[in-house]
Amino acid sequence: MQSGRGNILVVEDEEAIAGTIVYALETEGYTPIWKATGREALQAMRDRRVDLVVLDVGLPDMSGL
Numbered sequence: 001m002q003s004g005r006g007n008i009l010v011v012e013d014e015e016a017i018a019g020t021i022v023y024a025l026e027t028e029g030y031t032p033i034w035k036a037t038g039r040e041a042l043q044a045m046r047d048r049r050v051d052l053v054v055l056d057v058g059l060p061d062m063s064g065l
Helices: 015-027 038-047
Strands: 007-011 031-035 052-055
Touching: 007 015, 007 038, 015 031, 031 038, 038 052
Parallel strands: 007 031, 007 052
Antiparallel strands: none
């Protein structure tokens, strides 16, 4: 699904938290892209244009800082 409002990358390893954020973004017309690790997020940013990143700083594979 493509949205005119933009692609937002959500990097969050807690599925319940990510689900809430993704739902809220979809409700507002954005296209959320959820990834659970930093490595997955970096690859997603290589694969497509991302307008905004919502980043958990405590990721399992690397620091979000």
